[in-house]
Structures are given as C-alpha cells and as structure tokens.
Amino acid sequence: xxxxxxxxxxxxxxxxxxxxxxxxxxxxxxxxxxxxxxxxxxxxxxxxxxxxxxxxxxxxxxxxxxxxxxxxxxxxxxxxxxxxxxxxxxxxxxxxxxxxxxxxxxxxxxxxxxxxxxxxxxxxxxxxxxxxxxxxxxxxxxxxxxxxxxxxxxxxxxxxxxxxxxxxxxxxxxxxxxxxxxxxxxxxxxxxxxxxxxxxxxxxxxxxxxxxxxxxxxxxxxxxxxxxxxxxxxxxxxxxxxxxxxxxxxxxxxxxxxxxxxxxxxxxxxxxxxxxxxxxxxxxxxxxxxxxxxxxxxxxxxxxxxxxxxx
Amino acid sequence: xxxxxxxxxxxxxxxxxxxxxxxxxxxxxxxxxxxxxxxxxxxxxxxxxxxxxxxxxxxxxxxxxxxxxxxxxxxxxxxxxxxxxxxxxxxxxxxxxxxxxxxxxxxxxxxxxxxxxxxxxxxxxxxxxxxxxxxxxxxxxxxxxxxxxxxxxxxxxxxxxxxxxxxxxxxxxxxxxxxxxxxxxxxxxxxxxxxxxxxxxxxxxxxxxxxxxxxxxxxxxxxxxxxxxxxxxxxxxxxxxxxxxxxxxxxxxxxxxxxxxxxxxxxxxxxxxxxxxxxxxxxxxxxxxxxxxxxxxxxxxxxxxxxxxxx
Amino acid sequence: xxxxxxxxxxxxxxxxxxxxxxxxxxxxxxxxxxxxxxxxxxxxxxxxxxxxxxxxxxxxxxxxxxxxxxxxxxxxxxxxxxxxxxxxxxxxxxxxxxxxxxxxxxxxxxxxxxxxxxxxxxxxxxxxxxxxxxxxxxxxxxxxxxxxxxxxxxxxxxxxxxxxxxxxxxxxxxxxxxxxxxxxxxxxxxxxxxxxxxxxxxxxxxxxxxxxxxxxxxxxxxxxxxxxxxxxxxxxxxxxxxxxxxxxxxxxxxxxxxxxxxxxxxxxxxxxxxxxxxxxxxxxxxxxxxxxxxxxxxxxxxxxxxxxxxx
Numbered sequence: 001x002x003x004x005x006x007x008x009x010x011x012x013x014x015x016x017x018x019x020x021x022x023x024x025x026x027x028x029x030x031x032x033x034x035x036x037x038x039x040x041x042x043x044x045x046x047x048x049x050x051x052x053x054x055x056x057x058x059x060x061x062x063x064x065x066x067x068x069x070x071x072x073x074x075x076x077x078x079x080x081x082x083x084x085x086x087x088x089x090x091x092x093x094x095x096x097x098x099x100x101x102x103x104x105x106x107x108x109x110x111x112x113x114x115x116x117x118x119x120x121x122x123x124x125x126x127x128x129x130x131x132x133x134x135x136x137x138x139x140x141x142x143x144x145x146x147x148x149x150x151x152x153x154x155x156x157x158x159x160x161x162x163x164x165x166x167x168x169x170x171x172x173x174x175x176x177x178x179x180x181x182x183x184x185x186x187x188x189x190x191x192x193x194x195x196x197x198x199x200x201x202x203x204x205x206x207x208x209x210x211x212x213x214x215x216x217x218x219x220x221x222x223x224x225x226x227x228x229x230x231x232x233x234x235x236x237x238x239x240x241x242x243x244x245x246x247x248x249x250x251x252x253x254x255x256x257x258x259x260x261x262x263x264x265x266x267x268x269x270x271x272x273x274x275x276x277x278x279x280x281x282x283x284x285x286x287x288x289x290x291x292x293x294x295x296x297x298x299x300x301x302x303x304x305x306x307x308x309x310x311x
Numbered sequence: 312x313x314x315x316x317x318x319x320x321x322x323x324x325x326x327x328x329x330x331x332x333x334x335x336x337x338x339x340x341x342x343x344x345x346x347x348x349x350x351x352x353x354x355x356x357x358x359x360x361x362x363x364x365x366x367x368x369x370x371x372x373x374x375x376x377x378x379x380x381x382x383x384x385x386x387x388x389x390x391x392x393x394x395x396x397x398x399x400x401x402x403x404x405x406x407x408x409x410x411x412x413x414x415x416x417x418x419x420x421x422x423x424x425x426x427x428x429x430x431x432x433x434x435x436x437x438x439x440x441x442x443x444x445x446x447x448x449x450x451x452x453x454x455x456x457x458x459x460x461x462x463x464x465x466x467x468x469x470x471x472x473x474x475x476x477x478x479x480x481x482x483x484x485x486x487x488x489x490x491x492x493x494x495x496x497x498x499x500x501x502x503x504x505x506x507x508x509x510x511x512x513x514x515x516x517x518x519x520x521x522x523x524x525x526x527x528x529x530x531x532x533x534x535x536x537x538x539x540x541x542x543x544x545x546x547x548x549x550x551x552x553x554x555x556x557x558x559x560x561x562x563x564x565x566x567x568x569x570x571x572x573x574x575x576x577x578x579x580x581x582x583x584x585x586x587x588x589x590x591x592x593x594x595x596x597x598x599x600x601x602x603x604x605x606x607x608x609x610x611x612x613x614x615x616x617x618x619x620x621x622x
Numbered sequence: 623x624x625x626x627x628x629x630x631x632x633x634x635x636x637x638x639x640x641x642x643x644x645x646x647x648x649x650x651x652x653x654x655x656x657x658x659x660x661x662x663x664x665x666x667x668x669x670x671x672x673x674x675x676x677x678x679x680x681x682x683x684x685x686x687x688x689x690x691x692x693x694x695x696x697x698x699x700x701x702x703x704x705x706x707x708x709x710x711x712x713x714x715x716x717x718x719x720x721x722x723x724x725x726x727x728x729x730x731x732x733x734x735x736x737x738x739x740x741x742x743x744x745x746x747x748x749x750x751x752x753x754x755x756x757x758x759x760x761x762x763x764x765x766x767x768x769x770x771x772x773x774x775x776x777x778x779x780x781x782x783x784x785x786x787x788x789x790x791x792x793x794x795x796x797x798x799x800x801x802x803x804x805x806x807x808x809x810x811x812x813x814x815x816x817x818x819x820x821x822x823x824x825x826x827x828x829x830x831x832x833x834x835x836x837x838x839x840x841x842x843x844x845x846x847x848x849x850x851x852x853x854x855x856x857x858x859x860x861x862x863x864x865x866x867x868x869x870x871x872x873x874x875x876x877x878x879x880x881x882x883x884x885x886x887x888x889x890x891x892x893x894x895x896x897x898x899x900x901x902x903x904x905x906x907x908x909x910x911x912x913x914x915x916x917x918x919x920x921x922x923x924x925x926x927x928x929x930x931x932x933x
Contacts, residue, residue: 031347049396053380067675067682091919291402297402367714368713368715379690583710609713
C-alpha cells in the first residue's frame with residue numbers, strides 16, 4: 001500500500017519520478033481514460049478551493065470519478081471517529097485525499113485505510129503534494145535559466161522564504177524536499193515571533209546547509225533565485241496595530257518597487273490564496289509564477305494519482 | 312474569447328441561433344459525447360438549485376465534466392479576491408459559470424479570465440441565460456398558437472409582467488431581449504415602490520415601444536399572450552401588514568379565479584422558485600408553462616455550452 | 623412508475639430479486655456502462671456520509687451520472703415547497719434519491735414526481751434501502767454457517783436488537799422485512815422509555831411471531847444469530863447522569879467481554895455511524911460485519927438503481 005503522508009518518506013528518486021511524469025502530462029496536455037474505473041474519495045474537513053479542485057481536475061483529466069465529502073455534510077456531526085469515517089469510505093473508492101485541521105490526522109487515517117491515502121494538509125503538519133508541485137515548478141522554471149537544480153556543477157541556488165515561517169506547513173514541507181538537492185542555500189525573512197521552527201533549523205545545521213536569518217528583504221533579493229512568499233495572518237499578532245505597523249513598513253510585501261532589487265532571472269512563488277503579500281501589479285511580471293504553480297498542481301497530482309493507482 | 316455577461320451584447324441573430332440549437336437538442340432528447348474532454352467550473356457564491364443544476368445537467372447530457380465551487384467552501388473565506396479565484400480556476404476547466412451576489416461581478420471576473428465565462432446572475436444585475444430560456448419558451452409555446460414572435464405580419468404580442476418589477480434581474484434581461492423582436496407591447500403590474508426602473512422605461516420610450524403601467528390585472532389579462540409572474544419579497548415592504556394587505560387583496564396572486572379573465576390561448580410563466588404568487592391549482596392549467604421553462608433551461612444551456620466550447 | 627418509499631410495499635419476491643442481483647454485482651466486482659446516459663439526482667436535506675456516498679458510488683460503478691443537492695444550497699431557503707423542488711429536478715435526471723427530516727416527505731415527493739423516487743430516510747419514518755442492505759447482509763453471512771434464512775426446515779433464527787428501539791427507523795424497516803421470512807424470533811433490549819413502538823409489537827402479535835422484551839443482554843446473546851446494535855442518543859434522556867449511568871453499567875455496550883456470552887457462529891451488525899455502542903476492539907472480531915454492511919450497501923444500491931432504471 002502506498003500512502004503519501006509526509007515528504008520525509010519521499011526519496012529523491014521518487015520525487016524526480018513524479019516530476020518527470022508531471023512534465024510529460026503537461027507537455028501532452030490532453031485528457032485520458034487511464035483511470036476510467038477508479039474513484040477518488042475527496043474528504044475535506046477544512047475549506048480549500050485550490051487543493052480540492054486541483055485533485056478533482058487531475059482525476060477528471062485521467063478519466064476517473066470523484067466523490068466529495070465535506071465536514072458540514074458528514075457523519076462526524078453525529079460523533080463518528082475519523083477512523084470509522086475512513087474505514088467506511090474505503091468501500092466507496094480506490095484512493096482517499098484527506099484535508100484535516102489536526103496535525104497527525106493523515107497518519108491516523110492511513111493506519112486504518114485499506115486503500116491508498118494522500119495527505120492534502122493536516123493542520124500545521126504537512127502538505128506534501130503542495131511541496132511536490134512547488135519543487136516541480138522550481139525545477140522546470142529554473143531550467144529555463146540553464147539552472148539545473150539536480151546538478152552539483154553549478155553555483156548555489158538561493159531560496160528566500162518570506163512571511164509566517166513558523167506556521168506555514170507548505171514551507172516546512174518544501175524545505176525538507178529542497179534538502180535532498182545539492183547546493184541550495186536559504187534566506188529566512190519573517191516578523192518577530194514567526195521564526196522557522198527549531199526542528200528545521202537543527203536539520204539544516206546537521207546537514208551543514210547554509211541559511212541566513214534576519215536579513216533585509218532588499219538585501220536578500222540581490223542574490224535570490226527563488227522568492228517564496230506566504231500569507232501573514234493578522235491573528236498571529238497581539239494587536240492589530242502591531243500587524244499594521246509591520247505591513248505598512250512594507251517589510252514583507254512584494255511590489256514592483258522592491259522587486260527592482262531582484263535579479264532578472266529569478267522566480268516569485270506563492271502557494272495562494274494571497275491577501276496583500278504580493279501586489280497585483282506584480283502579476284504581470286514575467287518572474288511571477290504563482291499562477292503557473294496552480295497549473296503545475298494539476299499535472300503533479302495527475303502524476304501522483306496515476307503512479308499510485310496504476311501500480 | 313466568447314463570454315456571456317449581459318443580454319445587451321446578444322444580437323437577434325445570435326439569440327435565434329441559440330434557440331434553434333436548443334430546439335434541436337429538445338427534439339433529439341438524447342445524451343452526447345460532444346464535450347467528453349471539457350470541464351465546466353460551476354462557481355456559486357449564492358444558493359441556487361435551478362441554475363446550478365440546469366448547467367450541470369446540460370454539461371452531463373453533452374458528455375462533459377463538472378467541478379462545483381461554493382462560497383462556504385472556498386478560499387474567499389481566507390480573503391482571496393474574486394480575480395484571484397477566477398485566475399486560479401482557469402487551470403481547472405474550459406468554461407466558468409459564475410453566480411455572484413454583487414452587480415458587475417461577472418464582468419470583473421470575465422476581465423481576468425483566460426477561458427469563457429457565463430454570468431449566472433450577478434446580484435440585481437443580469438441573468439442572461441434565464442432570459443434566453445424564457446425567450447426560447449415564449450417562441451416555442453406561442454408558435455403552437457400560430458403566433459410567430461419573429462414575424463412582422465401579425466398583431467401585437469402582449470406581454471404582462473406582474474410582481475417586483477424593480478428588483479427582478481430576470482425581467483429586466485428578458486425585456487431587453489423582447490425589444491429585439493417586432494410588435495411586442497407590455498403591461499407592468501406591481502406594488503407601489505416596486506416599479507420598473509427608469510432606464511428600462513427610457514429605453515422603451517426611445518424605441519417607441521408601447522407599455523401600460525398601473526393597469527389592473529383582470530383588465531390586462533384580457534389581451535395578454537404571455538403572463539410573466541415573479542416573487543414579491545416580504546422584505547421589500549416597510550411593515551408585514553402592508554405586505555399582507557397587498558397580497559390578500561389578490562392583486563398580484565395568480566389563481567384559477569383570476570385566470571377566468573385570461574384568453575384561452577396564452578401562457579403563464581414564472582422563473583421559479585415561487586412562494587405563493589401562483590396558486591398550485593394553476594399547475595394543472597395547460598396554459599401554465601413554468602415547469603416547461605425548467606426543462607427548456609437545460610436545452611438552452613446545452614445550446615450555449617455547445618456553441619461556446621465547440622467554436 | 624416504480625418508487626421505493628416503504629418496505630411495506632416490497633414483496634418477498636422483489637426483495638429476493640434485489641438480493642440475487644446485489645450478490646451478482648458483488649461477485650463480479652467490476653464497473654459497468656449500463657447507466658451511461660442516466661442521471662441520479664441526490665437530494666439530501668440532512669447530513670449523511672454513508673447513504674449519499676453509497677448511492678453515488680453505486681451510480682458511478684454502473685457508469686451513470688450524479689447531481690447533488692443539499693439544503694443549505696437550495697431554493698428551499700427561498701421558501702420553495704418540497705413539491706416544487708421535486709417537480710423541478712425531474713428535468714435534471716432520471717431518478718431521485720431523497721433524504722428529508724420529516725416523516726412522510728418521501729411519499730409527498732413521490733406523489734408529484736414524474737421519475738422514480740427512492741426514500742433515503744424520512745425523519746423517524748423509513749429507510750428502506752438500509753433495510754434491504756441489512757437483509758442482504760444477514761442472508762449472505764448466515765449462509766456461511768449453513769443457515770438459510772428462506773428455509774422452513776431449520777431451527778429458529780434469533781435476531782436481537784439493542785439500543786434505541788423507539789426511534790430507529792432502520793430497525794423498524796428491517797423488522798417489517800424480517801417478518802416476511804419464516805421462523806425468525808426477536809429479542810428487544812433497550813433503555814426504559816426507548817421501547818419498540820406499539821404498532822410493531824401489534825404486528826408481531828398479529829402474525830404470531832415470538833419476541834422477548836426486557837431480557838438481559840448476556841442472556842440473549844447465548845442464542846443470538848444476529849445482533850443488531852444502534853446508537854442511543856444522549857438527548858433522549860432527561861439528565862446526562864441518567865444516560866451515563868445506563869451506559870456505564872455496560873447494559874447496551876458491546877465489547878469483547880460481553881461477547882464471550884455469544885455463539886461462535888453469529889454476526890454483529892450496526893447501521894453506523896457508531897459512537898461508543900460497540901467498542902473498537904470488536905472490529906477485529908470475525909463476527910463483526912458492520913463494515914461489510916457498508917460494502918453491501920453499494921452492491922444493494924447498484925441492484926436497486928439497475929432494476930429501476932433498466933426496466
């Protein structure tokens with residue numbers, strides 16, 4: 001049985017396999033009948049346009065079927081355990097995609113599932129398919145600049161993370177994957193109190209991976225190849241004033257002005273949805289690839305679903 | 312790119328093309344594989360059984376796929392803009408159907424959409440596909456009485472609108488379409504304060520189209536060919552008593568009693584859902600075609616989807 | 623027109639026909655194209671993972687299409703009557719599955735429906751397809767012990783119902799079906815105030831069917847062939863303490879301990895979702911068939927949909 005719960009269990013070989021498969025699907029850009037008799041059970045206990053629709057689209061393009069379950073419309077309202085829900089839905093499909101508000105829920109669910117299960121986000125835990133579509137985007141975008149992320153014979157690739165580095169499961173998962181590639185260095189830019197968790201810092205130290213904290217955004221941009229921005233949630237601050245002060249200083253907002261400090265050949269990423277971290281004017285900048293990430297998400301999920309269900 | 316945002320941009324030729332296509336689909340009454348590899352992204356930011364299901368049914372009958380997005384289950388809850396939602400979902404399908412509570416939202420969405428977009432109702436703005444299914448119903452029902460809505464060599468066709476004429480986007484869109492046909496005259500029957508908007512009145516005056524306001528329902532029925540009824544919402548009145556008085560006087564309620572004043576060859580329409588504007592006894596009257604409108608809605612939407620996606 | 627509203631209108635012959643069809647589908651365990659051009663309109667005015675998904679899965683496995691309608695997203699919010707909703711959706715599909723909170727709603731809906739309608743639960747009324755999957759499970763599981771539920775040449779089959787016997791529509795429907803088979807006897811075990819309704823008791827007396835009330839669970843288990851457990855809802859008790867007392871005494875909780883009193887060849891059933899009526903340790907007991915019931919639900923609904931739509 002092949003579940004995808006955490007990026008930590010993904011080998012570099014497996015990741016590159018998914019990427020090459022996703023590239024193939026993207027190049028062909030057609031619909032298939034491959035999964036004609038397979039059904040995806042899509043369980044979302046939290047709202048999510050992007051991830052839910054992305055998996056649905058992937059399944060549709062492969063010719064498969066979908067059953068959608070949301071919390072407001074399910075037996076958990078009657079007090080059913082997650083395990084019972086999972087054991088039940090294994091009768092309804094061939095693979096489960098689960099989004100759940102609690103960290104660890106995906107593993108608990110996988111433990112009782114007789115069909116493959118994909119973690120589509122478990123609280124502030126992990127979101128492995130987002131990390132996979134991100135690395136797919138990084139690899140294919142950088143190759144356009146003749147930067148091969150797999151090569152050891154090149155200069156360092158600099159990845160700068162901006163925003164709430166403490167709570168972003170997307171960023172944590174992506175860093176774990178990036179650690180598998182050679183010569184990646186990091187900048188971490190975040191409001192006080194939203195620092196990268198100590199486990200990540202320890203891992204980077206252990207592997208002798210270079211990272212710089214408390215660097216200014218303008219400074220970091222000069223060498224950045226990949227700028228990865230995430231939402232800073234108001235609720236994380238003690239007062240709204242504190243939040244407004246930080247945001248008004250534009251320390252963490254990406255706009256055309258600040259991008260004058262960036263290289264010509266670099267990319268700007270965001271897992272979306274965005275609120276105001278990236279100004280809409282930036283959308284027209286050819287370096288902005290966040291809507292390309294959305295597109296790549298469909299192809300990566302096609303690669304994952306096809307790999308697991310056609311084993 | 313072909314969007315359907317407003318009836319104002321629909322030519323008579325285009326409307327007749329849709330009608331003839333819808334008639335063909337209705338006559339054949341089978342399922343197709345025409346849109347096998349196409350996906351409709353159905354975004355409903357307001358509840359609607361009828362319009363949402365009608366589009367879904369049309370897509371299913373053409374062999375296509377559907378992805379449903381509702382507000383309570385989307386990233387707008389996280390503060391995402393409508394534009395970002397639209398740019399995102401263009402990766403998920405080949406056409407967007409959008410229902411939104413704000414007037415003008417469909418145009419805003421279409422401006423950033425790289426795939427065709429159909430306005431399925433934007434607040435008190437427009438609802439063009441409802442108007443198209445209505446004109447389809449009017450044309451095909453009247454022809455049974457040898458009344459050709461396109462012909463100039465016939466007597467006037469009298470269309471009587473009853474109900475909340477101020478806020479009904481359905482009626483406004485339909486009037487714009489009816490103005491393209493020759494020799495249509497109107498009766499407007501409404502509670503005080505819910506009059507037809509001045510833009511519509513000005514347009515009718517400009518085109519020298521005859522309309523009568525403040526006519527009594529019994530009087531109007533004597534010459535009416537098409538009686539179009541809409542809901543009168545309680546909330547529009549200052550007091551519930553005011554509402555009750557008006558409704559109890561039966562001034563705006565269609566029942567078998569009042570229909571004794573109507574011609575034998577005429578039709579009774581309603582966009583549905585109805586509350587009590589038309590008594591259920593009327594459902595058995597052969598002149599009542601409001602459930603036929605529902606049926607026609609599917610065929611008209613098949614015509615629209617097929618026309619746009621098979622261009 | 624063939625509706626399924628109540629088990630009372632199902633003949634033994636019809637039930638056995640469904641069972642044999644469900645068995646065939648279960649044995650073949652493949653996907654079909656039989657209902658390729660048919661659409662199921664799935665209307666759930668109450669939450670239900672199991673029943674809704676089970677019908678959807680059945681339809682998918684038969685190659686058919688689905689349109690889902692839920693109350694929070696429908697025109698009933700605008701005051702539309704159930705009858706109008708039903709008359710409307712007959713334009714969208716070929717069969718309706720309806721779950722509604724009010725007893726009798728399914729019959730009211732069927733009366734105005736021009737397409738077949740299946741009652742998927744109407745308040746504390748009936749839930750006939752659950753009863754059909756239950757009898758399918760009982761028949762196929764007992765035959766493994768060489769117990770043929772149809773045979774007159776065998777000892778009595780003892781069915782023990784535990785839990786809220788007053789409000790469980792599932793149990794009421796199943797008893798009506800079991801009365802069609804020879805030599806079934808019953809034990810009823812319930813908290814005070816949640817007794818089997820008098821209509822059921824009268825029916826059993828009328829047919830001279832043996833049943834025992836107020837028996838102790840340990841005692842009943844000694845001869846039980848089918849143990850059918852349902853949820854006891856806290857809300858049914860005057861005080862939470864009263865509920866806790868009853869539950870703590872383990873009078874109505876099935877665990878490995880109490881199952882030592884049960885026969886080796888018997889089965890444990892539950893319509894699910896469960897809260898704590900059956901301890902999770904029991905799941906590994908080969909006598910526990912409640913997740914097999916879920917599986918059987920799909921095959922029984924395939925049998926029902928295929929029978930009705932391929933008439």
